[in-house]
Amino acid sequence: MRKSIALFLFFALLSPVWAQGADDPGLTESRLKAVFLYKFTGFIDWPDTLKAQPSINIGVLGSEAVANELAQILPGRTVGSRPITVRSVDARDIGADLHILFIAKGESWRLTQLAQSLQARGVLITTESDGALNQGSVINFVIFERRVKFDISLESAEKSHIKLSSRLLDVANKVIGAP
Amino acid sequence: MIRLGIVPATVCVLAFSGGVFAATGIPAADAVGLVDLTLEQLGNLEITSVSRQPERLGDAPAAIYVITNDDIRRAGVNTLPEALRLAPNLQVARLGSASYAISSRGFNNALGNKLLVLIDGRTVYTPLYSGVFWDQQDVMLEDVERIEVISGPGGTTWGTNAVNGVINVITRSASATQGALVSVGGGDPEVAGTFRYGGALGASGHYRVYGKQYQYNDTHSSKTLQGYDWQRGQGGFRIDWDAGADDFTVQGDFYEGKSEEFATGNRRVSGMNFLTRWDRVFDNGQNLRIQAYYDHTEREDPLLDFSDVMDIFDIEMQHGIPIGRHGLLWGAGYRLAKDDTDPGFLVSFIPEERNLHWLTAFIQAQISLSEEVELTAGTRFERNDYTGWEILPSVRLAWKPSESQLLWAAISRTVRAPSRIDRDFHLGILPAFPSLFIAGGPDFRSEVAVVNELGYRAQPNKDFSFSVTAFHHDYEYLRSGHVPIPFVQPAFVDNQMQGTVYGIEAWAAYQATPSWRLSAGLSWMKEDFSLDPGSDDPDGAQDLGNNPMQQWMLRSSWQVSDQCQFDVIVRHVGELPDPKVDSYTAVDARIAWTPRHDLEISLTAQNLFDPGHVEFAEVGAGGSVVPPTEIERSIFLKLLWHM
Numbered sequence: 001m002r003k004s005i006a007l008f009l010f011f012a013l014l015s016p017v018w019a020q021g022a023d024d025p026g027l028t029e030s031r032l033k034a035v036f037l038y039k040f041t042g043f044i045d046w047p048d049t050l051k052a053q054p055s056i057n058i059g060v061l062g063s064e065a066v067a068n069e070l071a072q073i074l075p076g077r078t079v080g081s082r083p084i085t086v087r088s089v090d091a092r093d094i095g096a097d098l099h100i101l102f103i104a105k106g107e108s109w110r111l112t113q114l115a116q117s118l119q120a121r122g123v124l125i126t127t128e129s130d131g132a133l134n135q136g137s138v139i140n141f142v143i144f145e146r147r148v149k150f151d152i153s154l155e156s157a158e159k160s161h162i163k164l165s166s167r168l169l170d171v172a173n174k175v176i177g178a179p
Numbered sequence: 180m181i182r183l184g185i186v187p188a189t190v191c192v193l194a195f196s197g198g199v200f201a202a203t204g205i206p207a208a209d210a211v212g213l214v215d216l217t218l219e220q221l222g223n224l225e226i227t228s229v230s231r232q233p234e235r236l237g238d239a240p241a242a243i244y245v246i247t248n249d250d251i252r253r254a255g256v257n258t259l260p261e262a263l264r265l266a267p268n269l270q271v272a273r274l275g276s277a278s279y280a281i282s283s284r285g286f287n288n289a290l291g292n293k294l295l296v297l298i299d300g301r302t303v304y305t306p307l308y309s310g311v312f313w314d315q316q317d318v319m320l321e322d323v324e325r326i327e328v329i330s331g332p333g334g335t336t337w338g339t340n341a342v343n344g345v346i347n348v349i350t351r352s353a354s355a356t357q358g359a360l361v362s363v364g365g366g367d368p369e370v371a372g373t374f375r376y377g378g379a380l381g382a383s384g385h386y387r388v389y390g391k392q393y394q395y396n397d398t399h400s401s402k403t404l405q406g407y408d409w410q411r412g413q414g415g416f417r418i419d420w421d422a423g424a425d426d427f428t429v430q431g432d433f434y435e436g437k438s439e440e441f442a443t444g445n446r447r448v449s450g451m452n453f454l455t456r457w458d459r460v461f462d463n464g465q466n467l468r469i470q471a472y473y474d475h476t477e478r479e480d481p482l483l484d485f486s487d488v489m490d491i492f493d494i495e496m497q498h499g500i501p502i503g504r505h506g507l508l509w510g511a512g513y514r515l516a517k518d519d520t521d522p523g524f525l526v527s528f529i530p531e532e533r534n535l536h537w538l539t540a541f542i543q544a545q546i547s548l549s550e551e552v553e554l555t556a557g558t559r560f561e562r563n564d565y566t567g568w569e570i571l572p573s574v575r576l577a578w579k580p581s582e583s584q585l586l587w588a589a590i591s592r593t594v595r596a597p598s599r600i601d602r603d604f605h606l607g608i609l610p611a612f613p614s615l616f617i618a619g620g621p622d623f624r625s626e627v628a629v630v631n632e633l634g635y636r637a638q639p640n641k642d643f644s645f646s647v648t649a650f651h652h653d654y655e656y657l658r659s660g661h662v663p664i665p666f667v668q669p670a671f672v673d674n675q676m677q678g679t680v681y682g683i684e685a686w687a688a689y690q691a692t693p694s695w696r697l698s699a700g701l702s703w704m705k706e707d708f709s710l711d712p713g714s715d716d717p718d719g720a721q722d723l724g725n726n727p728m729q730q731w732m733l734r735s736s737w738q739v740s741d742q743c744q745f746d747v748i749v750r751h752v753g754e755l756p757d758p759k760v761d762s763y764t765a766v767d768a769r770i771a772w773t774p775r776h777d778l779e780i781s782l783t784a785q786n787l788f789d790p791g792h793v794e795f796a797e798v799g800a801g802g803s804v805v806p807p808t809e810i811e812r813s814i815f816l817k818l819l820w821h822m
Contacts, residue, residue: 027213027224027741035213035221073214144355146225146248171218 032148033141034069037102037126040139041079045163047122050099055082057097059089062104100124103137111135119160133176138162142173149173223358223821240555240577240587241334242634242648242684244268244700246326248351253736253746255769255783255815257364257371257393260313262320263346264750265734267700268330268648268684270726272752272795275808276395276409277314277438280795283330283344284652285680285706286724288797293595295341298348299430301454301472306516306535307487307528308600309340314436315448315476317413319373319389321360321819324351330684331632331650332593335541335557335573336497336508339596342628343652352428353377353385353419364817366783370394371815383421390414411436411448426458450476466499484523491516495539504547508557511540518599527613528603535599538562553577565597566625584637595626601658601672616663620672629653645687652680657708657723659716675716676723678708694738701731718798720757725795727753727762744771758796758804765789779819786812 041056056079060067070086077084089095091110101123103111108129115136118125127137133153138160140151155177157164169175213221244266251262260279264271270287272280280287282294292309295302296316303316327347329337337345357377364371371394377387395409415432433451454472461467471494479486495512514537520528543557558572573591580586601623607615634648656674663670682704689697705728708720732750739745746769754762766788771781786792791809798804 031213032221032224035216036218038214039218039221077214147222147355148224149222168218171222173222 028065029143029148030063030065031069033102033128034066034073036141036148036150037066037070037100038073038077038084040100040124040126040168041084043165043168044099044124045165046099046124047161050097050122053082053097053099056084056099057095058084058086058100058102059094059098060086060102060104061089061091061094061110062107063102064088066102066104094118096121098123100126102126103129103132105129108132111137119156122161124160124162125156138164139172144173151176153177238553238577238579238585240553240575240585240589240634242268242330242632242646242650244328244330244646244686246328248321248323248325251320251323251326253744253769253771254748254767255746255781255785255817256320257369257815259317259320259348262323262326263328265748266326266328267686267702267730267732269328269344269346270702270730270752272755273810274795274797275810276397276407277411277436279313280725280797281311281313282724282726283328284650284682285704285726286343287726287795288724292598293340293342294344294346295337296346296348299350299454300456300470301452301474302493303474304340305476305489306491306518306598307489307520309595309598312448312476312478314409314411314446315434315450315478317391317393317411317434318348318350319375319391319413319415321362321373322351322356322375322387322389324349324355330648331589332571332573332591332628332630334555334575334591335543335559335571336510339561339563339569339571339594339625342593342595342626350417353387353417354421356387356417357385359822360820361822362817362819364815366813366815368396368811368813369815370396371817380418380420384418386416386418388414388416408439409436410439424460424462426456428454428456428458430454445479446481447479448477450474464501468497470495483526485526486521486523488519489516506545507543508545509540509542511538513538520599522609522613524609525606527605527607527609528599529605529613529619530603533599533603535564536562537564551579553579561594561596563596565602565623569594569596569625583639585635587632587634587636589630589632591630593628593630595628597623597625604672607669614669615666616669617660618669618671620658623658623672624656624674626657626674627655642690643687645685647683647685649683650681654678654680654708659710659714660718662715662717673714673716675711675714676708676720677711678706678720678723680704680706696736698734698736699732701729703729725755725757725760725797727755729753742773744773745769752794755795758798760793760796760807763789763792763794765792777821779817781817781819783815783817784813785815786810 037058058070067086067088074084074086091107094101101118105128108127111127111132112135119136125137126139128141132140133151133156136156138153138156142149142151150172151174152164152169152172153176246262246265250265254262254265256262260271260281263269263281269281269283272287274280286293296304296311298318304311329345331344332341356375360375362373371392373391375387375389377385380386392412397408411434413432413434417430420427431453435449438446452472452474456470459467474491476489491514493514495510497508497510500507516535519532522531539559539561541557541559543555546554548554555575558570560568560570562568571593573589575587575589577585577587601620603619604617605614605619606617607613631651632648636646638644655677657676657678659673659676661670661673682702684702686700687698691697706726708723710716730752732748735747737745748767749764751764752762754760765786767785768787769781769783771779773779789812791811793807794810796804796807
């Protein structure tokens, strides 16, 4: 009996350590947000300057996790006939070719600095912090009882000259600034 | 009987082969598989992995342990009392199929009366004895959002009866429980099934309806007092409206349970409740809550030869006023209980019918003394029919030297007001001599406790957090009895015991790898009771409760792969002193597969290595020990399907 317990506990408690090489954390927040970001590309109508780009470009500011997840999803996927790319960006060098910029919680304080220039270029600003919609974000992720939902600010979308599909608005948790 | 040699091997093989299932099943939680879902479907997925995101360090100056929905699911339990085992600051002892002795910081017995238990704001302890009939209170566990377990008085927002702790069960709002959910499972000795359906109501409303059936087949243990077949069915609904600044909730449940006892006849319980709540947030930041509920319970106990019907009507309000960096919270409430007892051959309550009224008011101020220090001071006034007004003041100080640490201290005076069993309980030979042995407690007054607590909570890095609390409870006027002089003077209930309980509670959580989380809990306490000089109570401290000096638990939660979860809990409860019960160590384990993102198959085993052990022994009438029931090994296979 004692031996069974010892053996069992040995396997039960230590095995996660052995299996660490093949570790997969399952359905994490980052993974789900990355999938949403990819999906958003099919519901957005960007201004002409960005429409002319050869690919749809997603930039991620401040989250290696989300960038890595997107890197797994995107290969081979297209919107219309354009491929989709992702890259981690540095706050000082965002790049003029981004269609979507995801600003992670840790970098959300930069939003007020960046909002105007991003909106002028028609970038879809997406965030995951309270109050971001009032600071220029168009789509903000919220966690509600272990589910990932998103709120939309139509005002921010208008300032960015972005049109959002009504299908996207229907699914959103909250839509702010409906005219 | 399960042959144990095979079990560890099988579990290990299954645990490691989570990868095999990933290949054969429909790909689910890996990112590439998710991409095929619609936006709506994505929004309904729950983040199921053991989260790497650390919990925000709570700011409450109290010893609070939160049992999350995920914790409940991973423990593989089917009823509310079993879910409560997860809290390291609670003593949970199973007496048999449906009876439990649950308490915090001592005083544990089947008549545990120092714990306040609420389900969605509805108080579920009975004014009959200030305790909870655990065979009458249950919830649909899959839709529980969290259970907050507060040890100690917890503050002025909770009232009398919250002497040693508060259990606050909070279910999910209807908007978060949409769609259909079916759960069926069977095993030895439990069989259970649950369904729930949720939908939308108009533009801003949501509803859900649910049903739950539970059966415990106690065919192995001899038919002891608490060992019997038990079945219970429950159903209910909840409706939530979100109208901007106003939130409305209406909910109700009904249930019926009965035991199959061959000797004495069936014990029956049944009841229903209905609750409405209105929450409003004002532009100036103030918030208001008004809540009213009706609760009806019926109980027939042929063994004790006693039955009871209780109707409770309760209305209360709370108003929060932020004032700069400070805050003021105040509230008031009224409760009416109509109790209708039916005397048996020996047991009666006199008067048989009684209407009890309670009036409460409280006020609490939160004062920000500095950036790091906050003082919470308040008092509660409660009026009951037996003793009039009681005052329960409380002062708490919280110091946050950094974002990741909190040091808190509290002093509270709290009270356990009399219930019917203290004042109106008679034991005799009916109908002629109802009070031959016990003649109520005509002068029973409230039990009083002064509680001192000191706690420290910290999260030194994002993977590790812990909490430690030291407490000292000083009790006066504890319930005691008197030796009867047969045919001359019956015994009566009095308040001539006093004592102290002191100890430490601690818990910690460690995210060892992104998919492996360890948690631990420990409680240690010492009780010291004495009779007041001049008291001739024959039983003494034995009647107050039977508690172990220490208990601890270790929990391992491992997300083996996208589709496989493995959880183990090792729990140890020390020896119970009087009546003596041996200490025990139990191991529970659960393995779960999610072959599709909406289907979960799980296998749970409790007391894996132990054919049976006793968790509690009680003292019957006359001071003799009631033969205790052994709690046996159990196994349960469950299918959970979200549609």
